[in-house]
Amino acid sequence: MSSEVERRFRVDLLEWGKENRREYPWRESNRTLYEVFVAKFFLTQTPADNVAAVYPRFLERFPTLDAIAKASEDELVEAIVPLGFQNMRAGALKQIASKHDHLPTEPESLMELPRVGRYVANATLCFARGDQLPVLDRNVERVYSRVFRDTWPEAESDQLAFTKRLVPSEARSYNLALLDLGALVC
DNA sequence: AAACCGGGGCT
DNA sequence: AGCCCAGGTTT
Structure with missing residues (x-):
């Protein structure tokens, strides 16, 4: 059961997203789970343009987790x-690649990997697979708290529950639009 | 829940 | 030089 306000928000956001979507290499269709994961892993605390500058070369050199497992950490x-x-991230990627030949497809399992939290886990699965998961970073949180200023909860677990109901079947477009709107407005 | 971490960016 | 920041980790 969803309120008119929520339905309206979904429709308007999807509409806005169509006209304002930013293009990045990791947003191209047919990206694998690994490729999207790499992008999300790099994008935390790093401007998108910086990631875009190294992303294609990185995927050429390390097209799979196995390539990471076999490479030296220095490389x-x-x-x-x-x-x-670079040291923190290389170490984490090495650990991940040494234990997995494929990334898990459950958010809880992804979150067990080093330096992978709720945001990276949900965003990766949503954008790579279309999974209907809430994507919540600081900017998105600001968007939600303004739109639903009277009902937006404080606690993170409550925010996830609140948001989970909002994500429509077009989860990819919805969450991409949310990130773009959040980046623009905040 | 709150403090902490590590480093990029901005002033 | 100092402060803020945003996600992940630790307590």
Whole structure:
């Protein structure tokens, strides 16, 4: 059961998203789970343009988790040094690749990987697979808190429950629009 | 829930 | 140089 206000928000947001979508390499269709994950993993605390500058080269050199597992950590660091956090991120990717040949497709399982939290897990699965999951970063939170100023909850777990009901079957378009709107407005 | 972390960006 | 920031981690 969803209120008229919520239905209206969904419709308007999807409409807005159609006309204002930003294009990035990781948003192209047919990106694999791994490719989307790599982007989301890099995009935390790093401007999208910086990620876009190294992303194609990184995927060429490391097209799979297996390629990461077989590479030296130094080479991995070298590939991502322009992004910053290179040691932290290379270490985490090495750990992930050493234990998994495929990424899990449950958000809870993804979140067990080092340096993967709720945001990266849900965003990866939504954008790579269309999973109907809420995507919530600081900007998106600001959007929601303004639109639903009277009912938007404080606690993160409540926010996830609140948002989960809002995400429509066109989850990809919806969450992309939310990120774009959040980035623009905030 | 709150403090902490590590480093990029802005002033 | 100092502050803020945003997501993840730790307590």
